[in-house]
Amino acid sequence: MVVGDEVHASLIKALGMLGFGRQRVLRVPTDGQGRMRADAFPALAGPAIVCLRAGNVNTGAFDPATAIIAQARQAGAWVHVDGAFGLWAAAPARAHLMAGYADADSWATDAHKWA
Ligand SMILES: *Cc1c(COP(=O)(O)O)cnc(C)c1O
Secondary structure: OEEEOOOOHHHHHHHHHHOOOOOOOEEEOEOOOOOEOHHHOOOOOOOOEEEEEEOOOOOOOEOOHHHHHHHHHHOOOEEEEEEOOOHHHHOHHHHHHHOOHHHOOEEEEOHHHHO
16 A cells, blocks of 8 residues: 555545455655655556545645556556545536546545535
């Protein structure tokens, strides 16, 4: 499992509950806004899930989906989007923030952040 270093704690908890274990996580360094750094993405060998985050709950920043999905695809990885906070940006006025995210394999969002 490949995540940004500022991964939401619920994702690590979910991995444990699903039986993947909390230790099988590669954390990619992030920039000053908490975005996964595409230039620090690791070389992957073997099955992998890459979890992008659409919307950092502290800064609002989006991982650079186009660059990271390209690297994940080269490794044959599944790409999941944690869009709990930011998937709603796909609404027309903010759609530019979602560039590249349509190329992921799965997405999750979370309506309670907006209630
Ligand atoms: C809130 C949040 C979650 C977890 O959602 P909960 O339903 O509150 O557990 C996961 N990822 C991100 C980016 C979040 O902002």
